[in-house]
Amino acid sequence: MYVCIFKDLNMLEQMDKYVIGVDIGGTNTVIGLVNKEGKVVSRDTLATQTYTDGAIFVMDIAKSIIKLKSFHDVEIGSVGVGAPNANFVSGCIESNTANLRIKEEIPICKILEKELNVPTVLSNDADAAAIGEHIYGSAKNCSNFILVTLGTGVGSGFFADGHLIHGHNCMAGELGHLTLYPEGRECSCGRCGCLETYTSARGICQTFKELAKKSNNIDNINTENITSKDIGELANEGNPLALKTFEITAKYLAIGLANAVTFSNPEKIILMGGPTKVGAPLLIPLKRYFKDNLLFIYENSVTIEFSQLDDNDAAILGAAALINLKN
Amino acid sequence: MYVCIFKDLNMLEQMDKYVIGVDIGGTNTVIGLVNKEGKVVSRDTLATQTYTDGAIFVMDIAKSIIKLKSFHDVEIGSVGVGAPNANFVSGCIESNTANLRIKEEIPICKILEKELNVPTVLSNDADAAAIGEHIYGSAKNCSNFILVTLGTGVGSGFFADGHLIHGHNCMAGELGHLTLYPEGRECSCGRCGCLETYTSARGICQTFKELAKKSNNIDNINTENITSKDIGELANEGNPLALKTFEITAKYLAIGLANAVTFSNPEKIILMGGPTKVGAPLLIPLKRYFKDNLLFIYENSVTIEFSQLDDNDAAILGAAALINLKN
Numbered sequence: 001m002y003v004c005i006f007k008d009l010n011m012l013e014q015m016d017k018y019v020i021g022v023d024i025g026g027t028n029t030v031i032g033l034v035n036k037e038g039k040v041v042s043r044d045t046l047a048t049q050t051y052t053d054g055a056i057f058v059m060d061i062a063k064s065i066i067k068l069k070s071f072h073d074v075e076i077g078s079v080g081v082g083a084p085n086a087n088f089v090s091g092c093i094e095s096n097t098a099n100l101r102i103k104e105e106i107p108i109c110k111i112l113e114k115e116l117n118v119p120t121v122l123s124n125d126a127d128a129a130a131i132g133e134h135i136y137g138s139a140k141n142c143s144n145f146i147l148v149t150l151g152t153g154v155g156s157g158f159f160a161d162g163h164l165i166h167g168h169n170c171m172a173g174e175l176g177h178l179t180l181y182p183e184g185r186e187c188s189c190g191r192c193g194c195l196e197t198y199t200s201a202r203g204i205c206q207t208f209k210e211l212a213k214k215s216n217n218i219d220n221i222n223t224e225n226i227t228s229k230d231i232g233e234l235a236n237e238g239n240p241l242a243l244k245t246f247e248i249t250a251k252y253l254a255i256g257l258a259n260a261v262t263f264s265n266p267e268k269i270i271l272m273g274g275p276t277k278v279g280a281p282l283l284i285p286l287k288r289y290f291k292d293n294l295l296f297i298y299e300n301s302v303t304i305e306f307s308q309l310d311d312n313d314a315a316i317l318g319a320a321a322l323i324n325l326k327n
Numbered sequence: 328m329y330v331c332i333f334k335d336l337n338m339l340e341q342m343d344k345y346v347i348g349v350d351i352g353g354t355n356t357v358i359g360l361v362n363k364e365g366k367v368v369s370r371d372t373l374a375t376q377t378y379t380d381g382a383i384f385v386m387d388i389a390k391s392i393i394k395l396k397s398f399h400d401v402e403i404g405s406v407g408v409g410a411p412n413a414n415f416v417s418g419c420i421e422s423n424t425a426n427l428r429i430k431e432e433i434p435i436c437k438i439l440e441k442e443l444n445v446p447t448v449l450s451n452d453a454d455a456a457a458i459g460e461h462i463y464g465s466a467k468n469c470s471n472f473i474l475v476t477l478g479t480g481v482g483s484g485f486f487a488d489g490h491l492i493h494g495h496n497c498m499a500g501e502l503g504h505l506t507l508y509p510e511g512r513e514c515s516c517g518r519c520g521c522l523e524t525y526t527s528a529r530g531i532c533q534t535f536k537e538l539a540k541k542s543n544n545i546d547n548i549n550t551e552n553i554t555s556k557d558i559g560e561l562a563n564e565g566n567p568l569a570l571k572t573f574e575i576t577a578k579y580l581a582i583g584l585a586n587a588v589t590f591s592n593p594e595k596i597i598l599m600g601g602p603t604k605v606g607a608p609l610l611i612p613l614k615r616y617f618k619d620n621l622l623f624i625y626e627n628s629v630t631i632e633f634s635q636l637d638d639n640d641a642a643i644l645g646a647a648a649l650i651n652l653k654n
Contacts, residue, residue: 143495144494144495158590158591160487160492160493160494160499161490161492161493161494163488163490165487165488165492165590165591165592166487166488166592167471167487167488167591167592167593168470168471168592168593168594168628168629169592169624169625169628170592171592171624171625172487172590172591172592173589173590173592174589174590174592174622174624175589175590177589177622178586178589178590179582179585179586179620180509181508181509182507182508182582189622189623190623191620191622255506255509258506259505259506259586260590262500262501262502262504262505263485263492263499263500263501263502263505263587263590263591264485264492264494264499264590265492265493265494265495265496265497265498265499265500265501266494266495267495293506293518295501295504295516295518296516296517297496297498297501298496298498301495301496302495
């Protein structure tokens, strides 16, 4: 087990300093400098896909941090990293991560702590986003909530009784792989009917294509390379197929979220990510179906909303706030 | 919010004393005296269905406790009550509880504390059972596990990162109402396809009856008043319909449990209750289907077992251990 080398972390002292949030995405890695009010005051970007060597990648992240620190002439209290396939306990990004060209395990916490001499915490993207919502977003002062990220896949972070749930191997909160229909769509995980096959950006595109085919592509839309963003724009222009797509997506998502409520009895469910940008065409039917599917004992005790945090900042703020998990 | 009147609970002092566990069931209410080694040394029983007045019912429970205390000439450190429809926060059994003839809210903690002058805690049956497994059973030293009770319904208690999950209204862990098939069997909750419609004692009977009808009741079994216990006995005698019933039950239960794992990433799942008494005809296919349905990231990190606690004692021990929740 990885043990943070900074055993006597003085949180009051940390809070007076700037912190770094690193958001490792499949395309870009964004390094943000965050002030004590929770604002991203400066950022640097690396092209993730140009790296095939883990050590070189982490050293370049360290260089970016030193650059930001020197330029703004500030003290850094801690570094938080949000990444896919992250192991909070070991402080490593696991080997063979789907969206990275670096295939070996990356001991990112160990390297950054050695280079920067500040405590460093690693966690998965959705957990980082949940922490971000808890510290800076609409889950401030909320002890029981679920953060759901809709993107290429569907991720989630569960806060219950004031704590983020980690679980036995720090792999709790895989809402995207809740089985919605045991004989449903094939999932990349090898099983069938997972929530993310219906409600991720990919799932939304598949639903749209199926509807277009069924209607003999009545509007003559080029569906081949269509994205969930395109479908969102069509929906907001009033296109019936696109509106129907989000209606269906909302129905599936509502069943999944109503199931999630039976586990952790949250006060709030907060959704973020690309597909939420469509707004009303998803949110309005989602609230209706959610109410229909909710077990009666939870009636009027749980709300659904889209994150209010700025999209570009949410991941960085979440990562920057990860240090709180170690205390 | 109900506040325990014993603010400065000295746990070391409490541990030297005997404790009382009260298990309120639809038929009987069992009051057990538990020693510090976690053994039920004596018990008293009340016929729950004879009561229509909450205050009289609780006063009779108090009298039973005083009787046990006097007979054994011991000090009582605390009282724990496991009940259906229990509100841990308010210390009350909610009004209109399905299996009780008492229809008003029962402020059981307040009355017992006043009568006995010892701290009293109330929680739902499955949470009590989870606490019991954590203190006395096979989840000792286990920080992440799920306790599932199979009975008239299906209940559950989730332990994550060393804590029992309560949730916003203390109503977390309703695994029985996970939607397995959105268009499936009708549930008493008003929705369709809940896990308990397939895997509770009632669900098992329904599956058996459906199979018997389909086979034109080839074995000429009187299915009208058949119980899950009868079906279990038939299965252990090798009856093909009964064996098929548990095979189907195992398949549904496995999907539900694999879904539960994606939420809290447990190390163990422990099952208890009547239908588990059948043993191998349920456990063997359950383990096979569970493996088939488990998301690959949890492979080899979670086990399924039946509770090893004595059936009659489990509920009392769990209730007796509830005081740990207040600390």
